[in-house]
Amino acid sequence: MVGVSASLPSPFDLAVADLPIPDGGGSYRRAQLATWLYRRGARSYAEMTDLPEAWRTTLAQRYRLDPFDRVERFPSADGSVRYLLTLPDGQRTEAVYMPYDDRKTVCVSSMVGCPAGCAFCATGALGFGRNLTRGEIVAQLLAVAWGEGFAPREIRNVVLMGMGEALLNYDAAVGAVRTMIDPEALAMSPRRITLSTVGLPSRIRKLADEGLPLVLAVSLHAPDEETRRRIIPTAHAAPIAEIISSLHHWQATGGRRVTIEYTMLDGVNDSLQQARALAGLLVGLRAHVNLIPFNPWPQSGFRTSPRARIDAFEAVLERAAVSVSVRFSRGRDAGGACGQLSLRGAAGKATPEAGPRP
Ligand code: SF4
Structure with missing residues (x-):
């Protein structure tokens, strides 16, 4: 942008009520x-x-x-599109557009990289770069709308499931959600916005107390501490029992059914005993479990569970009256599926810009 400083804020950093107006101008x-x-x-x-x-x-x-210096578009054969977004400071983040028959869904990032370091996630392997601002989160929706050629308000569903742990960038993420649901801004239904977290009990309680009727998705991925700490290094700070307790608080304060994300890793978290343990954890909670076959990425060291084992795991949950489905991610061939976001450039090579984990 000629003549415009890269360090300027974006209007998307502001709530509509705070947008600047000229002297004498009114609402x-x-x-x-x-x-x-x-x-x-x-x-x-x-x-x-x-x-x-x-x-x-x-x-x-x-x-x-436009808070992005460069926007690169990587279409997938299944119709989804990964957006690689370069910020004014040279850092990069990603968003994914997923068109469905009757709705347009966008997955947005809350950070550059991620400090959680989940072992099965390509974003975690990048480390943490920085938090995105409220405007940089909102503008991902605008970038997708501009790139795909439709009006921003045509976006029906948003999932904060891209790069980063949204609840560690709490104010920006919640501010962005407020812009999404503001009738004068994107006017989305909060029920069509999903916020995903690795499971931070104190932040889940804080979010519950905001009274926003979002969909909350928790990346549990294992029903026992030992396995969970093996695949989520930061899990020691949040015991599973505390996460489950915070989800009960979420529902007690009016929160809706929660989604439990569970990536199926061959020989790691996919035994029938672990399925029974997962069902036990969810007793008394209105929850839906998404079983996500692992999406491979270079040097991950994991394989996805065989289909028969995923089916058997699902059957155990169904017999325990747990709502469950197997969810295949979109955008796999473009590096845009769950757990694959890694700033892959045009040559398909990971180009991390992020620094060390905090
Ligand atoms: S799965 Fe989510 S929380 Fe874990 S490293 Fe990846 S982006 Fe971060």
Whole structure:
């Protein structure tokens, strides 16, 4: 962007109620700007022809509309598209567009890389780069809408399941959700927004107390401490019992059914005994279990469980009256499936920009 500093904030960092308006302008002006940003998906202030020119000039000097220096698009054969997004400081993050018959879904990131370091996740192997701002999270939706050629409000579902642990970037992630559900911004139903976490009990309780009727997805991946700590190095800070207790709090405060994410790793967490233990953990909780066949990536050291074992694991849960399904990820061939996001460039090579884990 010629003449615009890379360090400027973006208007997407602000709630609609806080958007700057010119002297003497009222809520009408604010609504006009919000319409251009979120309803029409303007890509430049110059497009906003019904705004006074002096205001547009001021906005352009103070707020960078597109917070990404470079947007690269990697389509998958199944119709999903991975977006590789370069930020002004050179760091990179990713979003994934997943079109379904009746709805447009976008998976967004909350960080560059991730500090959780899950052993089966390519993002975890990158380490932690930095937190994204509220605007950088929201703008991923705009980048996808611009890239695919539809209005931002056509996005029906958002999953905060890309790079990063959203609850470790709490204010930005919750702020971004508030923009998504704001009737003057993206006007989404909170019930169509899923926030995924590796399981941070105190943050789950805090989120419950926000009263946002989101879908909460918890990456459990193992029913016992030993296995879980083997595949999620940070799990020692959050015992499984505390995570389950925080999910009961989530539901007691009006939260909806939770989703339990469980990546199926051959010979690691896929025994029938572990299936029975998982069912035992979920007694009394309204939960749906997603069994996710592991999506391979170079040097992961894991294999996905054989289909017969996944079916047997699922059957144990069904017999225990646990709601369960097997979920195959989209975008595998473009490096955009669950656990595969690794800043892979055009040559299919991982190019980590992130630094060491904190
Ligand atoms: S699975 Fe999620 S929490 Fe774990 S390393 Fe990957 S992005 Fe981070």
